[in-house]
Amino acid sequence: EAKDIHQILDEHPIVNEQQLQHWQWISSYYMCSLGDVYRAALPSAFLLESETIIYKNEAFTEETLLADEEFLIFEALQHHSQLTIHQVSDILGKKTVLPIINGLIEKSAIYIKEEIYETYKPKLVKYVRLHSNYTTDEGLHTLLDELSRAKKQREAILTYFQLAAAKKPIKAKELEQKSGTSSAVLKALVDKDIFEFYQIQTDRINYQGETNQIKELNAFQQEAFTQLKSSFETQQVSLLHGVTGSGKTEIYVKLIKEVIAEGKQVLFLLPEIALTTQIITRLQNYFGNFVSVFHSKYSMNERVEVWNNVLENKPKAQILLGARSAVFLPFSNLGLIVVDEEHETSYKQFEPSPRYNARDAAVVLGHLHQAKVLLGSATPSIESYFNAQQNKYGFVELTRRFGNIQLPKIELIDLKEKHRKKEMKGHFSDRLLQMITEALDEKEQVILFQNRRGYSPVVECTTCGVSPHCPNCDVSLTYHKLRRELKCHYCHYQRAMPSSCGACGSTTLDTKGFGTEQIELELKELFPNHAIGRMDLDTTRGKYGYQKIIGAFEAQEIDILVGTQMLSKGLDFDNVSLVGIMSADAMLNFPDFRAHERAFQLMVQVSGRAGRTKKQGNVAIQTYNPYHQILQQVSTNNYIEMYQEQLQDRWQFQYPPYYRLIKITLKHKDYTRVENGINWLAKALQNVFHDNVLGPSAPAVARIRNQYIKNLVIKIPPKQSLGKTKEQLQKIKNTFEAVKDFRPIRFIIDVDAY
Numbered sequence: 001e002a003k004d005i006h007q008i009l010d011e012h013p014i015v016n017e018q019q020l021q022h023w024q025w026i027s028s029y030y031m032c033s034l035g036d037v038y039r040a041a042l043p044s045a046f047l048l049e050s051e052t053i054i055y056k057n058e059a060f061t062e063e064t065l066l067a068d069e070e071f072l073i074f075e076a077l078q079h080h081s082q083l084t085i086h087q088v089s090d091i092l093g094k095k096t097v098l099p100i101i102n103g104l105i106e107k108s109a110i111y112i113k114e115e116i117y118e119t120y121k122p123k124l125v126k127y128v129r130l131h132s133n134y135t136t137d138e139g140l141h142t143l144l145d146e147l148s149r150a151k152k153q154r155e156a157i158l159t160y161f162q163l164a165a166a167k168k169p170i171k172a173k174e175l176e177q178k179s180g181t182s183s184a185v186l187k188a189l190v191d192k193d194i195f196e197f198y199q200i201q202t203d204r205i206n207y208q209g210e211t212n213q214i215k216e217l218n219a220f221q222q223e224a225f226t227q228l229k230s231s232f233e234t235q236q237v238s239l240l241h242g243v244t245g246s247g248k249t250e251i252y253v254k255l256i257k258e259v260i261a262e263g264k265q266v267l268f269l270l271p272e273i274a275l276t277t278q279i280i281t282r283l284q285n286y287f288g289n290f291v292s293v294f295h296s297k298y299s300m301n302e303r304v305e306v307w308n309n310v311l312e313n314k315p316k317a318q319i320l321l322g323a324r325s326a327v328f329l330p331f332s333n334l335g336l337i338v339v340d341e342e343h344e345t346s347y348k349q350f351e352p353s354p355r356y357n358a359r360d361a362a363v364v365l366g367h368l369h370q371a372k373v374l375l376g377s378a379t380p381s382i383e384s385y386f387n388a389q390q391n392k393y394g395f396v397e398l399t400r401r402f403g404n405i406q407l408p409k410i411e412l413i414d415l416k417e418k419h420r421k422k423e424m425k426g427h428f429s430d431r432l433l434q435m436i437t438e439a440l441d442e443k444e445q446v447i448l449f450q451n452r453r454g455y456s457p458v459v460e461c462t463t464c465g466v467s468p469h470c471p472n473c474d475v476s477l478t479y480h481k482l483r484r485e486l487k488c489h490y491c492h493y494q495r496a497m498p499s500s501c502g503a504c505g506s507t508t509l510d511t512k513g514f515g516t517e518q519i520e521l522e523l524k525e526l527f528p529n530h531a532i533g534r535m536d537l538d539t540t541r542g543k544y545g546y547q548k549i550i551g552a553f554e555a556q557e558i559d560i561l562v563g564t565q566m567l568s569k570g571l572d573f574d575n576v577s578l579v580g581i582m583s584a585d586a587m588l589n590f591p592d593f594r595a596h597e598r599a600f601q602l603m604v605q606v607s608g609r610a611g612r613t614k615k616q617g618n619v620a621i622q623t624y625n626p627y628h629q630i631l632q633q634v635s636t637n638n639y640i641e642m643y644q645e646q647l648q649d650r651w652q653f654q655y656p657p658y659y660r661l662i663k664i665t666l667k668h669k670d671y672t673r674v675e676n677g678i679n680w681l682a683k684a685l686q687n688v689f690h691d692n693v694l695g696p697s698a699p700a701v702a703r704i705r706n707q708y709i710k711n712l713v714i715k716i717p718p719k720q721s722l723g724k725t726k727e728q729l730q731k732i733k734n735t736f737e738a739v740k741d742f743r744p745i746r747f748i749i750d751v752d753a754y
């Protein structure tokens with residue numbers, strides 16, 4: 001029986017046709033449920049449902065008493081302040097989780113609430129105006145006389161008249177501040193019917209700064225821009241390969257300007273918002289209030305506001321900057337998508353599902369909207385470069401830095417030789433120290449890169465050789481000397497650094513390997529008169545953590561900045577003349593088919609921070625393998641050679657861009673169960689895909705948060721249908737999940753896995 005309409009939730013749909021199509025594509029391409037995509041796409045305010053939410057009891061400290069699964073939930077609550085029952089089942093990989101949750105409640109480790117998701121609340125600002133009794137001069141005179149003793153109230157009224165002269169609405173807060181009174185004073189005046197309050201809805205996010213003219217392109221940029229425009233006449237997608245500092249951003253800006261002049265929307269994707277504030281500022285500088293930022297750290301209300309601005313096609317959201325989840329916004333009139341630093345792996349979401357690559361999702365979005373897509377990078381991904389070579393994408397190059405500054409001079413320092421000649425101080429070769437000293441003498445700044453945080457990744461007993469491991473993961477604990485702690489970088493377990501070996505009691509503990517903290521401490525001894533800064537996960541917590549450090553370095557309050565790969569993300573400092581890479585070797589030996597490509601990208605990007613605007617910079621790379629082909633290619637900035645060599649390997653060993661990869665991961669806390677599951681699965685897959693199945697294998701860290709992990713990879717040859725492969729895989733998955741013993745195992749599918 002049809003019932004009456006109780007309430008209309010939205011006057012207009014909050015999603016549009018293109019979004020639904022796009023989400024459908026993501027769900028089918030990445031083999032995940034549509035629900036997963038919706039959950040990732042919609043700000044939670046739109047999910048008007050009642051759910052049971054669990055919270056951590058902050059007073060609970062007996063973590064060690066928790067059983068494995070209880071600990072997993074408790075642990076997850078450290079990172080997400082709240083969890084839904086649905087999320088808990090995701091974490092544990094099973095449906096019935098209430099008994100475990102009840103156990104946690106009994107132990108007072110968590111508490112629980114039934115919650116209806118918050119709905120969007122517009123932000124209201126309080127304004128003040130004079131009560132209608134007092135609009136005549138006469139009334140006012142009497143009023144001021146009456147108040148001759150109430151000094152503060154008199155002051156508030158006099159200030160009110162000063163402000164009113166500007167003929168603009170007056171905010172209550174402003175009146176308080178300018179008159180030096182308080183909200184109590186205003187309230188008293190309202191009670192006397194002299195003032196009245198009223199509210200106006202405003203936007204939470206507004207750009208207040210100045211705007212500038214866009215820059216005139218130089219001849220090379222102009223040439224590239226012209227080529228780009230003509231390539232867009234025939235191609236939907238183009239790749240801009242421009243060396244670091246060539247001024248790619250200025251080209252994006254010129255293009256954006258044309259697109260918004262046509263009244264169309266622009267989506268500008270960045271790998272990580274927090275690290276790319278410089279670009280945001282640059283774009284705001286040119287386009288002011290046409291720029292909106294979609295930030296996962298924004299509150300839900302702020303995100304809904306951005307969503308609505310995009311949905312309503314408002315000018316202030318015409319240029320939308322965001323990290324990967326911005327591809328889900330309700331664009332209706334998209335003209336251009338820019339994917340900056342398109343090679344960045346942070347465009348790929350690993351966890352949770354949907355495991356999508358925002359760059360690839362952006363290309364599809366472009367097709368749906370008939371919008372142009374511009375991929376930009378100094379070190380394009382092999383896939384994108386390959387697509388350009390195959391004429392699937394347009395291709396434009398910028399081979400010179402802006403202002404005709406030479407690319408930095410790169411020097412490879414042979415550590416074997418330096419050790420042999422005893423020319424090392426800590427982790428610094430004499431040559432690197434000399435270069436640092438020279439730069440500092442010239443009042444220039446230095447960046448040092450070490451892709452590992454903490455003091456050292458391994459602590460080892462010199463007597464028995466045992467090193468402390470994480471109780472929850474198969475990995476050694478990293479030593480953080482400043483906090484005197486051992487930490488697991490996978491599950492965040494931590495404990496105090498012991499003074500003796502847990503196995504034999506010996507007090508001679510040694511450290512192996514080094515991280516940013518050790519470099520920082522060594523620098524403080526080597527350069528006691530200079531300011532040393534460090535940028536890694538440990539120093540950049542909090543909403544503005546990065547900005548503080550980047551700001552201090554920009555203001556030259558820091559002379560030497562040590563950091564992890566955060567330093568490689570498009571930062572633009574004009575006084576950095578030297579970049580040092582403390583150790584290139586770990587990056588090169590990583591067991592992954594993309595390791596060499598990534599090592600090249602990382603080193604070229606970090607090097608690209610040197611000598612950007614004033615004069616040629618220097619780069620020093622310390623290594624035990626100076627003749628490694630990748631290091632040779634980095635030092636000669638030979639992208640093409642790197643690309644061709646990698647491409648040959650990829651062809652020979654059947655990897656992307658020739659073959660596609662689907663990775664399947666099984667996870668469970670019981671080792672034998674995972675082992676049995678993966679063996680069953682390997683056989684089933686081999687029956688269908690034969691030699692194109694790799695594995696089973698365990699990842700480098702084979703147990704994380706007490707879950708054992710096993711992988712299988714399906715390689716899909718160029719001529720094989722992706723759709724058919726997925727169908728076959730889905731069938732096998734269904735059969736697998738019908739086996740009772742396997743049902744509790746978490747089954748993860750990652751299409752185009754990294």
Ligand code: ADP
Pocket residue numbers: 215216217218221242243244245246247248249250402572612613
């Ligand atoms: P990329 O993004 O290619 O690494 P940027 O766009 O950051 O390079 O440009 C490098 C530097 O050169 C920046 O400081 C930028 O302001 C400056 N620059 C680039 N193009 C121009 C131009 N046409 N006029 C003035 N300055 C420019």
Ligand code: ZN
Pocket residue numbers: 461462463464465466501502503504505506
């Ligand atoms: Zn020992």
Ligand code: ZN
Pocket residue numbers: 470471472473488489490491492493705
């Ligand atoms: Zn751990």
